[in-house]
Amino acid sequence: MTHFGYFNGTVLPADQIGVGVTDLSLLRGYGLFDYFLTYNGRPFQWDWYWERFANSAMCMHLPLPITKEEGYQIVMDLIERSGQPDVALRFVMTGGYAPDSITIRKPNLLIMSEDIHPTAPQQYADGIRVILDEYVREMAEVKSTDYKRLILLADEIRAAGAQDVLFCKDGEISELSRSNFFIVKGEKLITPDRHILRGITRRTVIQLARTDFEVEERPVLLSELYDADEAFTTSSTKKVLPIVQVGDLTIADSKPGPKSAWLLSQFNELVTRW
Amino acid sequence: MTHFGYFNGTVLPADQIGVGVTDLSLLRGYGLFDYFLTYNGRPFQWDWYWERFANSAMCMHLPLPITKEEGYQIVMDLIERSGQPDVALRFVMTGGYAPDSITIRKPNLLIMSEDIHPTAPQQYADGIRVILDEYVREMAEVKSTDYKRLILLADEIRAAGAQDVLFCKDGEISELSRSNFFIVKGEKLITPDRHILRGITRRTVIQLARTDFEVEERPVLLSELYDADEAFTTSSTKKVLPIVQVGDLTIADSKPGPKSAWLLSQFNELVTRW
Known part of the structure; x- marks a missing residue:
């Protein structure tokens, strides 16, 4: 099965996404993420996860580039593309591309589905x-x-x-x-x-x-x-x-x-x- | 002027390099770097910078994928390709690609030239x-x-x-x-x-x-x-x-x-x- 990812508005197979070399997570460790599972094809506790993701972004001074509704649509699209009944979803938001290697201009947002690794x-x-x-x-x-x-x-x-x-x-x-x-x-x-x-x-x-x-x-x-x-x-x-x-x-x-x-x-x- | 970058053995214009989405700097903030300038086209204090870079890598349990001599050759090649008399060089080494999102397997190494931003x-x-x-x-x-x-x-x-x-x-x-x-x-x-x-x-x-x-x-x-x-x-x-x-x-x-x-x-x- 192929997992897909959304990166700044474009959806691609996850292994074809490339993050540029001036990204502040790469240069300065400046990033946040969230991670949740689906059950019966639906994101578990979506409201709570989105709330936490939005709060992490605010604490790290990063404006959200999408609304909650857009996030939900992206998630449902990625679940469908995965072809799997249940998946994990990972949101990663970084300080974005910084030509001067330090200043935040516009965050990079990556959302991707992944295999679930259940506890043995x-x-x-x-x-x-x-x-x-x-x-x-x-x-x-x-x-x-x-x-x-x-x-x-x-x-x-x-x-x-x-x-x-x-x-x-x-x-x-x-x-x-x-x-x-x-x-x-x-x-x-x-x-x-x-x-x-x-x-x-x-x-x-x-x-x-x-x-x-x-x-x-x-x-x-x-x-x-x-x-x-x-x-x-x-x-x-x-x-x-x-x-x-x-x-x-x-x-x-x-x-x-x-x-x-x-x-x-x-x-x-x-x-x-x- | 175009700056070039070396990424895991391949040299490309820096803006064409894409880092994959399972990189541990992106997912887990796991990376180190170093940065130095050239004067008269030669890397300043190269011996000391390499020593520090190698020490940072050791402290972060990352094996160096190149020798000091290979590093020097890469640096001199990037300086020449930049077409500029003097540049900054940035080394970035991350925990590499982790399909399980947490375990180090093989580091990713990026070396690129950049414009110098002198202090006013x-x-x-x-x-x-x-x-x-x-x-x-x-x-x-x-x-x-x-x-x-x-x-x-x-x-x-x-x-x-x-x-x-x-x-x-x-x-x-x-x-x-x-x-x-x-x-x-x-x-x-x-x-x-x-x-x-x-x-x-x-x-x-x-x-x-x-x-x-x-x-x-x-x-x-x-x-x-x-x-x-x-x-x-x-x-x-x-x-x-x-x-x-x-x-x-x-x-x-x-x-x-x-x-x-x-x-x-x-x-x-x-x-x-x-």
């Missing part, structure tokens, strides 16, 4: 391990393209037999490299509320959880992991994925817990009906 | 103003493409009638957005030695200064500006450029000082003979 069933069955890293993302609330830290840590994560990294600065937990973090304690569902990207799956899970949990969105300390019943991470591709080890610390009995499983089943039910 | 003579005559920003660059010693902070501050710099920003974190000065920082006190030339990019012009100026100054490379506090005789910044295009105001603070009598002028003349003499 074994990871849900076993839970994942994460390493700890003393770090907090700059401008974490903006979905910028700044992922240097994760790529630099790739070898360390692999060497530890882990799947990801949990960022923690001065004893306070923020998020994983590309997903949010939750702990369960009794009837409480607790998740950090600052220095994080406000994940759409996080938001969906909080909404689903309200019937059965007391939800606390607040700063979360690393020390709170010691008596957590369960921990999990959320993202569009991970959904609700149990975490059984953080650094040297085993969470509960190092097996995925029932409350994470229940939230995952609620999430799966929602997307099946989407 | 009036700026040397008047000196420049900079705003202060509570910030320190991540991995400052690596010439990564992470310049989000500067681009976000562009409006604030303009509104303040300033030309650049000086980064200062917890009372300690590091560097300007794209150049190093020096102060003069009596016979002492003082410059920060940590949280900085180790500028080649900085290194050249320190070398030139040793005959007439006692050079101190060490942490520099913001409070030391209050009794500085002079301040200036160094970069390949700024050379030795006086700073007469930092935030609300006027340096000495707000006029460029004689020692900055002497160092600039020494620098100009060196490059004229290059």
Whole structure:
């Protein structure tokens, strides 16, 4: 199957799109993105994703070159061209072409469909391990393209037999490299509320959880992991994925817990009906 | 005049080069660069620039796809094709194409010539103003493409009638957005030695200064500006450029000082003979 991409008004097979060499993401790392899946051929939580994309653009002083309605039309067109029942969609917006290599004039906007890379069933069955890293993302609330830290840590994560990294600065937990973090304690569902990207799956899970949990969105300390019943991470591709080890610390009995499983089943039910 | 670029082994007019949409600088901000000028048609301080480029690549876990000698041949070819007596050269290396949008496989290397944008003579005559920003660059010693902070501050710099920003974190000065920082006190030339990019012009100026100054490379506090005789910044295009105001603070009598002028003349003499 060929994926197509929209780039500044033109739609082409994605592998035929070329970004020019004065683009500010290439020269200066100046870009933002967003990413979501479709279910039953429809973009999941489109309103929330568009809202976040527009907010990231505003925070990075980039005017949106298209309206929400135009964005939706482009997305539906790309889904149809992909010939696949469900795809991932990636929005990438950069500072645009800068002949002086530094000044924003007009952003470049790329929207493309991609294959979905679902999380392996074994990871849900076993839970994942994460390493700890003393770090907090700059401008974490903006979905910028700044992922240097994760790529630099790739070898360390692999060497530890882990799947990801949990960022923690001065004893306070923020998020994983590309997903949010939750702990369960009794009837409480607790998740950090600052220095994080406000994940759409996080938001969906909080909404689903309200019937059965007391939800606390607040700063979360690393020390709170010691008596957590369960921990999990959320993202569009991970959904609700149990975490059984953080650094040297085993969470509960190092097996995925029932409350994470229940939230995952609620999430799966929602997307099946989407 | 047309500038040419080398991209992964192929040389084309720079405006005909297209970078594919799975490049990790576009998707994840994962890139590094270097930049230097030629004088009398020859790359200035080539050995030092290559050494820094190779070090940045190593720090970002990217294997160099060419040798130093090949790099030199490419540079000399691009200079000749430009048809100009002197040009700027930009090296950009990214994490390469990542079909999974995150894993490094093979870097992309771009080398291109550009017009030189010399600093206006009036700026040397008047000196420049900079705003202060509570910030320190991540991995400052690596010439990564992470310049989000500067681009976000562009409006604030303009509104303040300033030309650049000086980064200062917890009372300690590091560097300007794209150049190093020096102060003069009596016979002492003082410059920060940590949280900085180790500028080649900085290194050249320190070398030139040793005959007439006692050079101190060490942490520099913001409070030391209050009794500085002079301040200036160094970069390949700024050379030795006086700073007469930092935030609300006027340096000495707000006029460029004689020692900055002497160092600039020494620098100009060196490059004229290059």
